[in-house]
Amino acid sequence: MAVTRTSPETAAGHAVGGRRGPLERRRTRKQRARATAGSGRMAALLVSPTLLVLTIVVLYPTLMALNGSLYGVKGLDPKTGFISDTEPFVGLRNYADIFGQAGDRFWNAFWNTTFFTVVTVGLETLIGVAMALIMHEAFRGRGLVRAGILVPWAVPTAISGLLWRWIFNSDGIANALIGRQVLWTTDGFQAKVAVIVAEVWKTAPFIGLLVLAGLQVIPKEVYEAARIDGASARRRFWHITLPLVKPALLVAVLFRCMDALRMFDLPYILIGAQKQSVETLSMLAQNEASNVRFGPASAYSVLLFLYVFLVALAFVRLLGADLIGDAGADTRKRKGRRLRIPVPRRAEVTA
Numbered sequence: 001m002a003v004t005r006t007s008p009e010t011a012a013g014h015a016v017g018g019r020r021g022p023l024e025r026r027r028t029r030k031q032r033a034r035a036t037a038g039s040g041r042m043a044a045l046l047v048s049p050t051l052l053v054l055t056i057v058v059l060y061p062t063l064m065a066l067n068g069s070l071y072g073v074k075g076l077d078p079k080t081g082f083i084s085d086t087e088p089f090v091g092l093r094n095y096a097d098i099f100g101q102a103g104d105r106f107w108n109a110f111w112n113t114t115f116f117t118v119v120t121v122g123l124e125t126l127i128g129v130a131m132a133l134i135m136h137e138a139f140r141g142r143g144l145v146r147a148g149i150l151v152p153w154a155v156p157t158a159i160s161g162l163l164w165r166w167i168f169n170s171d172g173i174a175n176a177l178i179g180r181q182v183l184w185t186t187d188g189f190q191a192k193v194a195v196i197v198a199e200v201w202k203t204a205p206f207i208g209l210l211v212l213a214g215l216q217v218i219p220k221e222v223y224e225a226a227r228i229d230g231a232s233a234r235r236r237f238w239h240i241t242l243p244l245v246k247p248a249l250l251v252a253v254l255f256r257c258m259d260a261l262r263m264f265d266l267p268y269i270l271i272g273a274q275k276q277s278v279e280t281l282s283m284l285a286q287n288e289a290s291n292v293r294f295g296p297a298s299a300y301s302v303l304l305f306l307y308v309f310l311v312a313l314a315f316v317r318l319l320g321a322d323l324i325g326d327a328g329a330d331t332r333k334r335k336g337r338r339l340r341i342p343v344p345r346r347a348e349v350t351a
Contacts, residue, residue: 062305068298069094087295094299106300108276109284110307115192116267116280117260120199125253127200128207133241135208136215153205161269164198168270187275195267195278202266203259207252214248215241254315261308281307 071087072094098106135146152160167173168184175181184194218241226236264282271278273287281304288297 062302065298065301065305068294069296069302071295073293073295090295094296095303097296098299098303105279105284106281106303109279109281109300112192112278113261113263113280113282113304113307116195116199116263117257119196120203120260121253121256123196123200124204124207124256125249127204128252129211129249131205131208132211132215132245135212149208150205152202153209155202157202157265158269160198160202161266164194164201165270168194185271187271187277189277191271191275191277195270198270199260199263199266203256207249207256210248210252210255211245214245218244250319254312257315258308258312261311262304 070089070091072090074087097103131149135142135149155163165185169175170181170183172184174184182190184190222240222244223236226240231239262282263280264286267275267278267280268283268286273279273283279287281300285297285300285304288294288300
């Protein structure tokens, strides 16, 4: 019987349990490093124009706002007794003031912003999903229904605010329908209701459009199989439609949350400026800047930026697997697993 023995290098490469030896692993790591470096350079080259644009339109204004928030308001200099022509450096005083008596207006705007975001996005999600289901059904005149549903989203926000201001006038259609005299555009809870109604009417079609795109990629065979199995319409919605459309729905909700946190033009036009019941953080920052208080305005803008960033980050971190789909989750599950193929350490050949 002839026995062929493997070389020391090959024997070192065939470890116990089929694992590769140190030489082979080192060679594989070098090859992967070269491939990764080449693809990384190409990716950096392709992404560099986008990064340049983001630097100009996002990073630079953010840094300028952060720098401006460290300066106070022009006024009487307590050291000299003269009116200062330049903004004094106050450090973090503009941020510290929000925790004092002067911060009451900031916290009111903060809670208004949060309230509008939670309520409007929640209602828009429910109504948008219903709109998507209606637009997805096949019936006569579906194109006309789709156009009618998407018209509010196409209307500019300023025009939408003016239209709803006429509706909510003291002698408008809203009071005529309810049979009561309600001053919708004055300060109070009714002003919040007016803003919510106008915002939901305008932006619910946006969520409906994105959900409709998710519905159209679901195979019809899935629904046919469910019908054959005797599943009702309610069970098909909860166990087929909603799970498969969930990634598109979460992206739509994320976009709407980020947009609602920056709400400005609709309450500004519909209700007006400096109304305590509807003043948002964006409206507060604009009002401070219009009164030549650029330091506090910059501080409020920076805090609003951080608020939006943290909400988006929390949303992506908590629901990241659903946002990228099952493929990303499966990839993470497979990551760390090693494919173990048993390889004999010695090959014996019969002569």
